[in-house]
Amino acid sequence: MGSISYNAQRKLILIGFxxxxxxxxxxxxxxxxxxxxxxxxxxxxxxxxxxxxLGFENYKEIFTNPDLFGVFLHQIPYALIGIIQNIVAIxxxxxLNSRLKGRNFFRVLLFLPFIMNAVAVAFMFQYVLDTTNxxxxxxLGALGLSSLQQSWLGNASLVNYSLAxxxxxxxxxxxxxxxLAALQAIPGDMxxxxxxxxxxxxxxxxxxxxxxxxxxxxLNMFLTISxxxxxxDLPFVLTKGGPAGASETFLLKTIETAFQxxxxxxxxxxxxxxxxxxxxxxxxxxxxxxxxxxx
Amino acid sequence: MTTRRFDFVQPIKYVxxxxxxxxxxxxxxxxxxxxxxxxxxxxSPFALPASFLNMDNFKTVFERADxxxxxxxxxxxxxxxxxxxxxxxxxxxxxxxxxxxRGKGIILGAFLFATLIPTITxxxxxxxxxxxxxxxxxxxxxIMLFIGADVVQIYIYLQFIKNIPEExxxxxxxxxxxxFRIYRTVIFPLLxxxxxxxxxxxxxxxxxxxxxxxxxxxxxxxxxxxTSIMRFAGxxxxxxxNICAAILLIMIPTVVMYLFLQKYIFSGVxxxxxxx
Numbered sequence: 001m002g003s004i005s006y007n008a009q010r011k012l013i014l015i016g017f018x019x020x021x022x023x024x025x026x027x028x029x030x031x032x033x034x035x036x037x038x039x040x041x042x043x044x045x046x047x048x049x050x051x052x053x054l055g056f057e058n059y060k061e062i063f064t065n066p067d068l069f070g071v072f073l074h075q076i077p078y079a080l081i082g083i084i085q086n087i088v089a090i091x092x093x094x095x096l097n098s099r100l101k102g103r104n105f106f107r108v109l110l111f112l113p114f115i116m117n118a119v120a121v122a123f124m125f126q127y128v129l130d131t132t133n134x135x136x137x138x139x140l141g142a143l144g145l146s147s148l149q150q151s152w153l154g155n156a157s158l159v160n161y162s163l164a165x166x167x168x169x170x171x172x173x174x175x176x177x178x179x180l181a182a183l184q185a186i187p188g189d190m191x192x193x194x195x196x197x198x199x200x201x202x203x204x205x206x207x208x209x210x211x212x213x214x215x216x217x218x219l220n221m222f223l224t225i226s227x228x229x230x231x232x233d234l235p236f237v238l239t240k241g242g243p244a245g246a247s248e249t250f251l252l253k254t255i256e257t258a259f260q261x262x263x264x265x266x267x268x269x270x271x272x273x274x275x276x277x278x279x280x281x282x283x284x285x286x287x288x289x290x291x292x293x294x295x
Numbered sequence: 296m297t298t299r300r301f302d303f304v305q306p307i308k309y310v311x312x313x314x315x316x317x318x319x320x321x322x323x324x325x326x327x328x329x330x331x332x333x334x335x336x337x338x339s340p341f342a343l344p345a346s347f348l349n350m351d352n353f354k355t356v357f358e359r360a361d362x363x364x365x366x367x368x369x370x371x372x373x374x375x376x377x378x379x380x381x382x383x384x385x386x387x388x389x390x391x392x393x394x395x396x397r398g399k400g401i402i403l404g405a406f407l408f409a410t411l412i413p414t415i416t417x418x419x420x421x422x423x424x425x426x427x428x429x430x431x432x433x434x435x436x437x438i439m440l441f442i443g444a445d446v447v448q449i450y451i452y453l454q455f456i457k458n459i460p461e462e463x464x465x466x467x468x469x470x471x472x473x474x475f476r477i478y479r480t481v482i483f484p485l486l487x488x489x490x491x492x493x494x495x496x497x498x499x500x501x502x503x504x505x506x507x508x509x510x511x512x513x514x515x516x517x518x519x520x521x522t523s524i525m526r527f528a529g530x531x532x533x534x535x536x537n538i539c540a541a542i543l544l545i546m547i548p549t550v551v552m553y554l555f556l557q558k559y560i561f562s563g564v565x566x567x568x569x570x571x
Contacts, residue, residue: 036419135325
């Protein structure tokens, strides 16, 4: 190989090293995305070789049928709980960033749920939230709060909050670790200077710590919102969208429409809508962050 | 120094931390104690079991949920996907990070833009594609998707390769080493820390992935960890002792890995996020 010029080697390496990854990228990401857009204008059933061109019929269906676009309302609790989750994560990050015995122990413990298998966590909470045998209702009873006992997953107006709270349990520690890393990147002498200037603890928090976190807060907020748009596993495993469709999400509906009702055309259109919403959210995020950065 | 007086903030911090610790530990505690209970044991869900030596639930689920197969299949998928990710990821990083060529920006952009497209939204199409390739109901389907449809490794390696000084390549070239040799003996070993991060993050992700194995491998023998518990709980009318044992068995591997590798996991998680 030593006899081949480096220029020729570069070409060989480029072809040899990039061919397979690019082929996979095209095959598994871009071809499906393009095909998805095409199928979204048809009534393809997933099996037959023929399909009819429908124009914007599928899209009209999505936006006019409240059973389809309307399920996004079920996902508002995920966004709300996600915001609370970020606030709590910042609180714990600030606490763990201070001088404290057992800091590492608590950091390891609060992050623990993130590492656990998602399906196992779902079943664990099915047990905890069970109406009759459930330990949450048992705990409330033991504390003399029987009036708060609920059918956590069976009550239509509560189920999405219950499911979103499981997400809170799993991901709070993850957010916290990210905030903690951002906090540790703030130079210590800034705090020293603030202390010398006589700033109190809460003044330091409000005027120094939080402004330094702005970028990472925005990032986490957008992750929360795009996550809320694509909620899927928890209702899929625990409620199958019930009771009476109260915990259906848009992605769950999309998957059902395709694989249960064999309406791949409509499902493709739904996927495209979700994809566009995600891209819009990310676009806004980039615009906001760049505007800030440019100041 | 300020005068030493009672600091009232410190106890409040511990109160918050203890509440947090309770909320985190309460569900696993309930699962733990109930995994050891016989079905007729009754009593409150918080009570300790009659004996922590009662392994009946574990034996039952290990057989009935086919956990042996599940762990083996999951391991095969993880190992195969990681090998593919490491080899292809370092190759892409070497080509894009070390060689200047026309069209580089477009290729880089194509990889970066792919992260915007959530994998699950395109499954409607990918499903029939993998069917046509004959990968449906084989371990090949998830392996193919974990290798080809996830590009996070390219991000990690590209970030990392920037910090490897180009002088190393240049001095190897002075010695007449071929580019492939430079990749294999200089760059690949020096990307080791990035590989460690990748191995940890991907192992957790693949171990936790539910939807891909559910959709592509309905066949009984192709059970993985995530689908084993779903099938088991679906077939058996809520025998909570058994389900708790299954939950525990499934949680243990990643939790143990976490306790031993926490330092790497934290740095992996934060390096992935701060990059933005």
